[in-house]
Amino acid sequence: MYKNKIPKASVYRLAIYLRGLEKLKINKKIYVSSPEVGKFCGIDPAQVRKDLSYFGQFGEVGKGYHIKSLVTNLKKILKLHHKKWKMSLAGVGNLGAALLSYKGFENVGFIIQVAFDKDCKKIGRVFSGVKIYDFKKMKEIIRKENIRIGIIAVPAEFAQEVAEIMISSGVKSILNFAPVILNLPSKIIVSNVDLSNELLSLPYFISK
Amino acid sequence: MYKNKIPKASVYRLAIYLRGLEKLKINKKIYVSSPEVGKFCGIDPAQVRKDLSYFGQFGEVGKGYHIKSLVTNLKKILKLHHKKWKMSLAGVGNLGAALLSYKGFENVGFIIQVAFDKDCKKIGRVFSGVKIYDFKKMKEIIRKENIRIGIIAVPAEFAQEVAEIMISSGVKSILNFAPVILNLPSKIIVSNVDLSNELLSLPYFISK
Numbered sequence: 297m298y299k300n301k302i303p304k305a306s307v308y309r310l311a312i313y314l315r316g317l318e319k320l321k322i323n324k325k326i327y328v329s330s331p332e333v334g335k336f337c338g339i340d341p342a343q344v345r346k347d348l349s350y351f352g353q354f355g356e357v358g359k360g361y362h363i364k365s366l367v368t369n370l371k372k373i374l375k376l377h378h379k380k381w382k383m384s385l386a387g388v389g390n391l392g393a394a395l396l397s398y399k400g401f402e403n404v405g406f407i408i409q410v411a412f413d414k415d416c417k418k419i420g421r422v423f424s425g426v427k428i429y430d431f432k433k434m435k436e437i438i439r440k441e442n443i444r445i446g447i448i449a450v451p452a453e454f455a456q457e458v459a460e461i462m463i464s465s466g467v468k469s470i471l472n473f474a475p476v477i478l479n480l481p482s483k484i485i486v487s488n489v490d491l492s493n494e495l496l497s498l499p500y501f502i503s504k
Numbered sequence: 505m506y507k508n509k510i511p512k513a514s515v516y517r518l519a520i521y522l523r524g525l526e527k528l529k530i531n532k533k534i535y536v537s538s539p540e541v542g543k544f545c546g547i548d549p550a551q552v553r554k555d556l557s558y559f560g561q562f563g564e565v566g567k568g569y570h571i572k573s574l575v576t577n578l579k580k581i582l583k584l585h586h587k588k589w590k591m592s593l594a595g596v597g598n599l600g601a602a603l604l605s606y607k608g609f610e611n612v613g614f615i616i617q618v619a620f621d622k623d624c625k626k627i628g629r630v631f632s633g634v635k636i637y638d639f640k641k642m643k644e645i646i647r648k649e650n651i652r653i654g655i656i657a658v659p660a661e662f663a664q665e666v667a668e669i670m671i672s673s674g675v676k677s678i679l680n681f682a683p684v685i686l687n688l689p690s691k692i693i694v695s696n697v698d699l700s701n702e703l704l705s706l707p708y709f710i711s712k
Contacts, residue, residue, distance in 0.1 A: 304709075305546030311704035338513030340551055375707035394599035400683050400700040444710050445703070469706040475608050485709040487702040492608040494695040495653070496519035498677040499583035501512075501693040502652050 306347040307374075312337050313344065314370040321363050329360040382409040384443045384467065386458045387450035388418050388428055391473055395449060396424040408447070410437055431458075438465035445469055452476040459486075514555040515582075520545050521552065522578040529571050537568040590617040592651045592675065594666045595658035596626050596636055599681055603657060604632040616655070618645055639666075646673035653677055660684040667694075 316337040320328055330348075334341035348354050348361075351373050355361050371377040383401070385392055385408050395401075396408060413419060414431045421428050429437055438446075446462035448455050448470060455474035462470065469485035472478055478486055524545040528536055538556075542549035556562050556569075559581050563569050579585040591609070593600055593616050603609075604616060621627060622639045629636050637645055646654075654670040656663050656678060663682035670678065677693035680686055686694055 303546070304705075307705045307708050308546065310708075311701065314704065315698075315701065338511070338516065340548070340554075343548055343551065346548075373708065374704060375711045376704065381703075381707055390598050390602035390605065394597070394602050395699070397598065398683075398699060400698060401703065404700045404704060406700065406703050445706055468710045471702055471706070475606075485706060487706065489699065489702055490523075490608060491603070491606060491697065492612045492614065493519065493523065494679055494697055495589075495609065495614050496522065496582060496584065496612060497515045498653055498679070498693060498695065499589055500515050500518075500581065502676045503583045 302350045306350055309337075309339060309343070309347050310351075310370055310374060312339065313347070314367065314374065314376075317363055317367050317370070321367065325363060327356075327360045328363050328366075330355070333361070376405050379405075381406045381445055382441060382443045383407065383445040383447055383471075384409065384434070384438050384441070384462065385411040385426070385447045385449060386431070386434070386462070387448065387454075388413040388415075388423060389449065389451075392449040393423055395447060395473075396426050406445070409441055409443060412437075434458075434461050435465045438462065438467060443467065445471065448472045448474050448478075450474060510558045514558055517545075517547060517551070517555050518559075518578055518582060520547065521555070522575065522582065522584075525571055525575050525578070529575065533571060535564075535568045536571050536574075538563070541569070584613050587613075589614045589653055590649060590651045591615065591653040591655055591679075592617065592642070592646050592649070592670065593619040593634070593655045593657060594639070594642070594670070595656065595662075596621040596623075596631060597657065597659075600657040601631055603655060603681075604634050614653070617649055617651060620645075642666075642669050643673045646670065646675060651675065653679070656680045656682050656686075658682060 313333055316333060330344045331341040334344045354366050354369060383406055385395060388411050396411060408426050411426050411428045412431045412434050413428050418428045419430045444467060446467040448458055450458050452474045455476050456478055459470055459478050459480060463484055472486055472488045480486060521541055524541060538552045539549040542552045562574050562577060591614055593603060596619050604619060616634050619634050619636045620639050620642050621636050626636045627638045652675060654675040656666055658666050660682045663684050664686055667678055667686050667688060671692055680694055680696045688694060
């Protein structure tokens, strides 16, 4: 079946297509072609067809992709269709607090269930509806809540240690905001969020 | 010359290649092939070659790309080689404060020069070395400082208004953290940072 040899980058792009299609759906379009998806998402149409072909035949000859069906299928493939995914946040500094109040996670099926900090002024308080616990209780609480996704928003020097505790508690994938490369077992999926990536292409357009 | 008909997405990918090559450089590699760049960056090798071909011939037959030269060339193409790009930040809430203390911008040649908020408890104070001004002075100060890049970290309902003021002050491109689509002239380049995008592909890997 399709579980073997699918490049990680194809899976990441499925998420990009999903976001793009959801925007197209708002415009009341029914069908869309791979060049249209490609243009909308900034990805080569041949790449779009190749990525989708790993998971099945979604296009209809002469019509293209039925947007609503493709959205449903992509959500199923990405395991986004049936439940809210619980997340655990480590670090409630400025960035952590911003993430707690960020509405975008819940819109796509994710929720920060618990948060951890070492600052005793924060421990026991509730930020944006989420209770802050002592770092020392991380292992126990993540296990009890059966949480599989961790968000790291601690300073760079603590990120590795925190990631290891998360993994030993059952976390399978990590969204890492700390500007450091984590050294973790290859079965753990790490998404590094680098806020400066988006900036790098702007001067090109300014200078034109 | 190469200024016409280059897809925006190719320019964005140049930035991805640049980040990838800088990481490879640390490993003391001298040459790299397009399949290696592609694998490292999660992009099809044919796409890598096509993107680079818009800007010149960078590969050497039988050797691949000379990493150091390619980095220098990419920085020149992206206008990242000669100066720090000054930025203006609107909104010093949790996210804005996190961005002010974020070290990643300066590492790649960008600096937040001024910040704006409407909270009189923040106006006049200095956060992470950056002075906070009253929103009302935004137009005057952005013009005086000749700033071309704006960062929007205000709540969604104020983002459009703030973006318009920035543009009327001379800002040419915007990094938008507000979860809203800005309606701006097409000549203005907007990068929308959606913190939830990275999350969408994680459940697929967890469930495998």
